[in-house]
Amino acid sequence: MLWQETASTCSRDQPMHLPFWLTTAGLSPLLIYQGRNVRRNIVRLPEAGGDPSGQYGEGTPDRRVLVIGESTAAGVGVQRHDQGLASQLARLLHERSGETVAWHTCGINGATLAELVDNLPLETLPQADVVLLSMGVNDTTGFTPRSRFRRQLLALRETLKPRYPVPVQLLSVPPMHLFTALPSPLRQVVGWRARQLDNVYRVLARKRPEDFTYLPYETVTDTSLLAEDGYHPGEAGYRLMAESIASQLA
Template identity: 35%
Template sequence: MNPVRLPVVAVQGLWLRSTLKLASTPGGGTGGSVPEGSGTPLRLTVLGDSTAAGCGVTGDEEAFAAGFAREVAERTGRPVDWQAVGQFGATARRIRHRLVPRLDDDLDLVVLLAGANDVMAGRTPDMWRDDLTAILGELAARSHRVLVAGIPPLTRFPAIPSTLARFLSERAAALDAVSREVCAQNPGRTTFVDSPAGTPPPGFFSGDRFHPSALGYRFWARDVAAQV
């Protein structure tokens, strides 16, 4: 990193910490079903941080998990039973030790939404590798397939000042590189999915200018489903 940027990053980080008012209450519901289609319902769990929990929206059908379940049902012609297991502020370490043990067994698919809090907390790629490897090892015993979503592009977040956002995006890219390597070790069971490319559509972010809105979650869920 250019050392000239360090004072700017530090100042912007302090400013962001003192002014950012995040939507910390989960609003996306903890489970539901998409009854359309035929056959045995697919069992889907979305695991991770505040985005898995649905922070930024209020309706049970507005967050990522419900939206992704609808996309899966549409593409497979199968009904889907979905569950969301997420926690505001959760890093990979907390997901590993606190959230994974809460998951059911014999799941068809788990989607992991994580990494942004690890970036904000300054956790290193080696820390991320250790926790992600352990998480995927645990999920291999519980699910037939796992998707690891890339960290959302922090330079697009309206709440984060530009210099700080570029600094955090460099950290995020380092963690995503590790995720690709770890997922590639078991290609039949784990898949890394890039974050949406390009500029988010108008209305993508919720009122806190950090979490997605209902439209944002729907856009993200559709993008992940389209890549798989």
């Protein structure tokens, strides 16, 4: 995570972000101290329980939604998957269109993109015509180099393409500079890094629209919409995200 890596990754990243690495190196003693405190004190929530799939409407689905990724896809912050992002998104699409919408979510809590690529249970995932990827937080705190993050996105796309030929919808990397559970300046540094990884999404979606679509969504900043850890969305937070995404998918 952030406080475990500093200059060791600098040489592997692109030189245009030298100000970021100089700032990080200069603040590293404080960042390490703050990071350790966060890890020690943050409330650790489990993944959601219940069935990770469902359907709104009767009969054969007109639309199938699949969400893959890290803690958001794993439903951290709610008790059941039907309260999470995939379910709430499917319900909104059903209500707005009248179509029968099936949903499935598959998340690995705490995973980086490399770990998702290596451990995604592709053979057990259902068919889908809307595939959303929710990643970036753990790669941000783990200081994944942007070049490696891009390669892993391309590797994931090649893994998914035979089964899911539609473009992968890249949910924007959360704006971690707004995560009130993180102290300053740790919050600002990881927010800076999150924006860098989010820009990888934007560039890939612009250059390879047949493979990726960039999908921003309304940021969950209201603490009443967050789970008890102050870090993950609660049920109302996932609903806010789903409303923003559904408007774009419609």
